[in-house]
Amino acid sequence: MLQKILCGYTTSISKFKANPSAALAEANGDAVAVSSHNEIQFYAVPANIYEDMVNFLEYAQRGTTEIKDIPAEFTLTDEKFEKMSKGLKERAKKDLGGFEEC
Structure with missing residues (x-):
């Protein structure tokens, strides 16, 4: 089965169970995908x-800011x-019974 990996x-x-801090340190602050089989x-x-x-x-749920104002370290386009x-x-409609913007 093919699986898309969403980080580098x-x-x-x-290996992760043996030393989780080392795995995160090796990734230099990026996310780490942990696999089994x-x-x-x-x-x-x-x-x-x-x-x-x-x-x-939180910003997205409120809808009170433009995407360029959202503080984040990941690249996010308007399309994304x-x-x-x-x-x-x-x-949210399926899992939480409704989603309302404030």
């Missing part, structure tokens, strides 16, 4: 990137922003 670094789950099981994301992602989601926002709204 991968490691096996056994050649399938991505999860992404280990450094705290600063996770905080940026949470900020992005629209696709992510649409996906969040669709998933």
